[in-house]
Amino acid sequence: MAIRQLTVFVQNRKGTVVSVTDILAKNNINIRALSIAETEDFGILRLIVDNETAATKILEENGYLIKIINVVGVKIGDKPGALTAALNVLDKANINVEYLYAFMARTEKHAYVVLRVEDNDAVESALENAGLHLITNEDICKL
Amino acid sequence: MSQNYYQKEIETMPLEEMRKLQSEKLIRQVKHVYENVPYYRNLMDEKGVKPEDINGIEDLHKLPFLTKADLRDAYPYGLLAKPLDECVRIQSTSGTTGRRVVAFYTQHDVDLWEDCCARAITAVGGTKKDVCQVAYGYGLFTGGPGLNGGSHKVGCLTLPMSSGNTERQIQFMTDLNATILCCTPSYAAYIGETLKEQGYKPEDIPLKAGIFGAEPWTEEMRRGIEKTLGIKAYDIYGLTETSGPGVAFECEEQTGMHVNEDHFYAEIIDPETGEVLPEGSKGELVFTSLDKEAFPLLRYRTRDICVLSRKKCSCGRTLIKMAKPMGRTDDMLIIRGVNVFPSQIETVLLNEGYEPNYQIIVDRVKNNDTFDVNVEMTSDKFTDKVSEIIAMEKSLAGAMKTMLGINPTVHLVAPKSIARSEGKAVRVIDKRKLI
Ligand SMILES: [Zn+2]
Numbered sequence: 001m002a003i004r005q006l007t008v009f010v011q012n013r014k015g016t017v018v019s020v021t022d023i024l025a026k027n028n029i030n031i032r033a034l035s036i037a038e039t040e041d042f043g044i045l046r047l048i049v050d051n052e053t054a055a056t057k058i059l060e061e062n063g064y065l066i067k068i069i070n071v072v073g074v075k076i077g078d079k080p081g082a083l084t085a086a087l088n089v090l091d092k093a094n095i096n097v098e099y100l101y102a103f104m105a106r107t108e109k110h111a112y113v114v115l116r117v118e119d120n121d122a123v124e125s126a127l128e129n130a131g132l133h134l135i136t137n138e139d140i141c142k143l
Numbered sequence: 144m145s146q147n148y149y150q151k152e153i154e155t156m157p158l159e160e161m162r163k164l165q166s167e168k169l170i171r172q173v174k175h176v177y178e179n180v181p182y183y184r185n186l187m188d189e190k191g192v193k194p195e196d197i198n199g200i201e202d203l204h205k206l207p208f209l210t211k212a213d214l215r216d217a218y219p220y221g222l223l224a225k226p227l228d229e230c231v232r233i234q235s236t237s238g239t240t241g242r243r244v245v246a247f248y249t250q251h252d253v254d255l256w257e258d259c260c261a262r263a264i265t266a267v268g269g270t271k272k273d274v275c276q277v278a279y280g281y282g283l284f285t286g287g288p289g290l291n292g293g294s295h296k297v298g299c300l301t302l303p304m305s306s307g308n309t310e311r312q313i314q315f316m317t318d319l320n321a322t323i324l325c326c327t328p329s330y331a332a333y334i335g336e337t338l339k340e341q342g343y344k345p346e347d348i349p350l351k352a353g354i355f356g357a358e359p360w361t362e363e364m365r366r367g368i369e370k371t372l373g374i375k376a377y378d379i380y381g382l383t384e385t386s387g388p389g390v391a392f393e394c395e396e397q398t399g400m401h402v403n404e405d406h407f408y409a410e411i412i413d414p415e416t417g418e419v420l421p422e423g424s425k426g427e428l429v430f431t432s433l434d435k436e437a438f439p440l441l442r443y444r445t446r447d448i449c450v451l452s453r454k455k456c457s458c459g460r461t462l463i464k465m466a467k468p469m470g471r472t473d474d475m476l477i478i479r480g481v482n483v484f485p486s487q488i489e490t491v492l493l494n495e496g497y498e499p500n501y502q503i504i505v506d507r508v509k510n511n512d513t514f515d516v517n518v519e520m521t522s523d524k525f526t527d528k529v530s531e532i533i534a535m536e537k538s539l540a541g542a543m544k545t546m547l548g549i550n551p552t553v554h555l556v557a558p559k560s561i562a563r564s565e566g567k568a569v570r571v572i573d574k575r576k577l578i
Contacts, residue, residue, distance in 0.1 A: 010557060
């Protein structure tokens with residue numbers, strides 16, 4: 001059920017993010033969601049793309065360090081309080097979220113949240129039990 | 144206790160006797176040099192030291208040092224202490240930096256050098272029953288001739304292969320059952336890899352031991368060579384200025400090299416002040432040739448940074464031991480008053496599971512030295528969690544602090560992002576020198 005997230009190690013230097021997105025664009029790989037975590041030294045790009053196998057190959061060929069990480073994707077309503085409600089579910093289940101990022105769909109009245117946690121299965125069942133819908137890479141690509 | 148001695152009386156001589164022997168030899172040697180080498184006589188006169196001031200090995204510190212620069216100035220005959228017609232051999236350095244060193248040998252000098260190599264071969268278990276493959280270069284380079292001579296003295300069947308032509312090396316090794324291999328560690332590793340590619344398993348290879356030197360190598364490399372060749376790999380030390388390989392050699396304990404101190408007296412000095420440091424201190428290695436005739440260097444500064452130890456060795460030898468040199472004085476950085484060698488950083492990285500791809504950046508901000516180390520992230524270590532990467536940086540800095548005594552700031556950087564010049568990574572950027 002998990003979403004395969006592409007994780008890229010980059011230098012925290014001007015232009016490094018653009019060079020990654022540029023390589024993906026030139027190879028017709030579409031970025032559906034993106035988040036960046038950075039320190040003074042380095043940045044970690046987290047991407048959900050429409051073809052992570054091709055993206056990994058092409059980025060590795062360009063010398064980037066890549067890791068595919070399984071994360072959980074969940075659909076929430078595009079309205080105030082929807083994210084809080086979803087996070088409360090995890091809080092009640094005593095689940096610690098390492099990081100998260102959200103994105104919107106163009107057409108639907110929904111937002112999507114990507115969650116990085118230790119135990120994907122536990123999170124998935126907690127969310128499903130609370131009536132939330134999980135999403136996959138395929139779902140994201142169709143948006 | 145080992146029985147693998149070539150000259151047991153010397154190799155296991157009690158310290159008191161050894162000092163007596165060294166003292167007698169030094170007194171004679173200083174006279175010989177003072178009378179026959181005007182270049183060194185001038186240095187002694189400038190320092191106000193006469194041969195009669197040297198009454199034993201404890202007076203050695205009174206003598207002036209010789210450096211690589213002196214060898215350059217005195218090139219080619221300025222340090223020669225015997226008439227040329229009594230010399231039988233010349234050996235030379237590769238001369239990659241500056242002018243090459245040319246060293247002269249009388250027959251006596253060749254003999255004592257070959258004895259030193261014979262001690263090394265015997266210490267790794269070599270006897271007349273062995274087949275010794277010498278794959279060091281022959282010619283001006285001391286590696287081939289030194290081990291070749293030592294192998295003859297032990298009585299091994301000697302294969303004078305010289306370096307290169309790996310196919311032929313392997314053919315002779317396997318057809319003639321070579322049991323001891325002498326070459327540079329990188330060539331040993333290469334021969335090992337080639338044998339492996341050809342389908343040889345360690346147990347199919349006749350070798351039992353290897354004597355590898357003439358370039359720096361790590362414990363990691365030693366384990367790799369031992370595994371692929373199915374042998375014990377031993378270190379050997381020497382330099383053309385003192386004679387060649389065999390100045391110091393490893394015994395079965397593999398914890399440092401016994402110095403042939405009946406011929407070459409070792410001191411450790413502070414490279415800044417020239418002061419002699421007590422046993423166990425880290426500093427620059429200095430050698431005095433006690434009985435070479437033609438090219439007897441007194442207090443020659445090797446620029447190798449090293450530690451000496453008289454700790455009792457399980458092999459029974461009483462000869463002082465030197466650790467594998469941990470760097471060159473040329474590479475030494477003084478950061479916040481502490482001596483730092485790039486090789487120490489490298490050791491930490493290998494211990495912690497990183498590749499040795501790093502860069503040290505030293506700067507001075509408001510009269511304080513800054514000390515940063517960039518280390519390339521590896522695919523094994525990479526994680527998507529920022530907190531874990533920061534923890535890795537901190538833990539690496541901690542390991543470096545333990546090794547060096549001062550705290551660097553470690554930055555994990557992208558693979559291949561460290562500037563390389565002609566294929567070699569630039570290890571040190573010292574911005575203080577630009578001010
Ligand atoms: Zn020993």
